[in-house]
Amino acid sequence: DARVTQTPRHKVTEMGQEVTMRCQPILGHNTVFWYRQTMMQGLELLAYFRNRAPLDDSGMPKDRFSAEMPDATLATLKIQPSEPRDSAVYFCASGQGAGNEKLFFGSGTQLSVL
């Protein structure tokens, strides 16, 4: 059963520390997304890749966040330095880019920055 895998599931860290979240998209999918879920904003887009190329990262605070796809099987989201306001659930999703963007989501990384 193909699924998007995210690690870690939970992360507690102190303010100022670096946080790295990893995502393995479904094999064969060519689009990868990072979303953040907060109570105030719902699901907000952070970054969007197609064929490993970044297409949209306008929703990401550039001074502290970075997203990459070193290869087709791995996407990373880094926060450096982390701040308490970054506490949220971060979701990775992948899709086939088939035209209606039906996405498959991972289980998310629950991040708490103290």
Add this chain to the structure above:
Amino acid sequence: DQQVKQNSPSLSVQEGRISILNCDYTNSMFDYFLWYKKYPAEGPTFLISISSIKDKNEDGRFTVFLNKSAKHLSLHIVPSQPGDSAVYFCAAWRTGYALNFGKGTSLLVTP
């Protein structure tokens, strides 16, 4: 700028009755509209979608209606079951762009 809006944060419905979840959008360029369902501690899962050229799509107990002139869509669940209790996200997609989500509506189906 929120292009997809779900104005009801929560909804409570009795088992067996109809649940109606609403969604409004502002961008007339969207090509597809989708509904996702999310249980606690899990990622959202795709539920049903509708093309912008259609006005209705049905899948079992779930029906999505699209009113383009009003820029409004709704998800109907009939009959509602306790297992339908979840957060429902409305989403809109435009060619070349990422999915744009609303803030979600938490549905509680009571026995």
